[in-house]
Amino acid sequence: MRPVLLGFFLLLGVMRSASPEPPPLKEAFARDFDMGVACASLASLSPEERALIVREFKVITPGSHFKPDHTQPAEGRFTFEQADALVDFAQSNGLAVVGHTLAWHNQTPAWFFADGPNPASRELLLKRLRDHIHAVVGRYRGRVKGWDVVNEGLSDKSDEYLRPNKWQQMVGDDYIAQAFAFAQEADPGAELYFNDYGTEYPHKRAKLIRLVKELQARGIRIDGVGIQCHLQLDRIPFEELEQSIAAFHALGVKVMITELDLDLVERLVWGADTTQHEEPTATNLGWKVAPPELLQRQAEQYAQLFRIFRRQHAAVDRVTIWHLHDGKSFLNNWPVKGRTNHPLLFDRHLQPKPAFDAVLAVASEPRS
Numbered sequence: 001m002r003p004v005l006l007g008f009f010l011l012l013g014v015m016r017s018a019s020p021e022p023p024p025l026k027e028a029f030a031r032d033f034d035m036g037v038a039c040a041s042l043a044s045l046s047p048e049e050r051a052l053i054v055r056e057f058k059v060i061t062p063g064s065h066f067k068p069d070h071t072q073p074a075e076g077r078f079t080f081e082q083a084d085a086l087v088d089f090a091q092s093n094g095l096a097v098v099g100h101t102l103a104w105h106n107q108t109p110a111w112f113f114a115d116g117p118n119p120a121s122r123e124l125l126l127k128r129l130r131d132h133i134h135a136v137v138g139r140y141r142g143r144v145k146g147w148d149v150v151n152e153g154l155s156d157k158s159d160e161y162l163r164p165n166k167w168q169q170m171v172g173d174d175y176i177a178q179a180f181a182f183a184q185e186a187d188p189g190a191e192l193y194f195n196d197y198g199t200e201y202p203h204k205r206a207k208l209i210r211l212v213k214e215l216q217a218r219g220i221r222i223d224g225v226g227i228q229c230h231l232q233l234d235r236i237p238f239e240e241l242e243q244s245i246a247a248f249h250a251l252g253v254k255v256m257i258t259e260l261d262l263d264l265v266e267r268l269v270w271g272a273d274t275t276q277h278e279e280p281t282a283t284n285l286g287w288k289v290a291p292p293e294l295l296q297r298q299a300e301q302y303a304q305l306f307r308i309f310r311r312q313h314a315a316v317d318r319v320t321i322w323h324l325h326d327g328k329s330f331l332n333n334w335p336v337k338g339r340t341n342h343p344l345l346f347d348r349h350l351q352p353k354p355a356f357d358a359v360l361a362v363a364s365e366p367r368s
C-alpha cells in the first residue's frame, strides 16, 4: 500500500477510535423522562442482551413473568422463580422494575373465576383478587417501583365504558377500585398505574379521564396512567396522542408510554388486543430483511414521537420500548403467528437501526 494511503487509513482508524460512543438512551433523555424496556425471562437473555439492557435503559418491565398465569397458575400455588430472577438482576444492575400486571382479561387462569363447576361469587372473586395482589405485590414490597394494577380495562366499543371482562362481569365496575385499594394496602410505597392501549384516541381518552376522576373522587390512589402505544407505520395519530398526554397530565397523574413499538407489517386489527388473530396471507408475514425505505420512514416517525414526548416532558415520566430488539417483539407472533417484524430500535443482531439513531438525535434538538 502507498504510504499516503496507509497514512490516510491510519488516521481514519485513530479518528474512529477517538470519536466518542453515542450516549446511552437513558442518559440522552435523562432530563426528559426515564427510558425503559420490556424483557422476557432472565434465562432467555444472552449476556450481550443483558449488557445492552443495562447500558441503554433505566427501568425494566417483565413482559410476562408478573402476570397471573405465571405467578399463581393454580389457587394458592405461587411461582415466583422467574420474577425473582428478574428483580434480582434489576437490583444488582441499578434498574427499576415495573410490575405488569395484576388484573387483566388475558393470561389469567380460569380457576380465578370458578367455584367447582359453578362460577365464583362476587365475594369469592374479590377475596381471590385481594389474596393474589397481597401475595404478589407484598413479596416485592420496596423492590418494584410501580404496578400496572389493571391492564386494558376500557372498552373498545364507543357506547360502552369498561371492557366486559370476567372481572367486570362478575364483580362489577368496582373491581378496578378494589384492585387499586388492595395494591395500596400491600405496598403503600409502590406507584399504582392503570394501563391500556388506544388511549391516544379521543373515545378511549374520554373513558380513561372518567375512570381517573371516579377513582380520585372515591379517594382511591392512582399515581399514573400508561398509554401502551402499540403503533403502526403511517397510521400514528400524533396530534391525538399529544392531546391525550396533556389531558391525563391535567388530572394530576403521571403519564407513561408503556409498550412502545412501531409495526412495519400491515395488520387489520388496531390496538393490541392479543385475543384477536389474523390468518397468514401473501402480504402479512413481513420480510426477512426489512425494506430500507420502510426503516427510514419508521425512523422519521419514531423521531416525531420522541419530539412529542420531549415537548410533554413535564407530563411524561417514562417511555418504555416493548422489548429490546426486533427478534424479541411479540409482533413476530401477533396478530399473525410466525411473521418477521421489525418494530423496535435494535435489529436482530442487537445493532442500532435507523430508528435508534433518529431517536437519539432528537435528544440533542432544542425542546420545541
Ligand code: XIL
Residues within 6 Å of the ligand: 063, 064, 151, 228, 259, 272, 274, 330
Ligand atoms: C405480550 C408479551 O409481549 C408476550 O410475550 C406475551 O406472550 C403476550 O403478551 N399488551 C400488553 C402486554 O399489555 O402484556 C402484551 O405483552 C402485549 C399487548
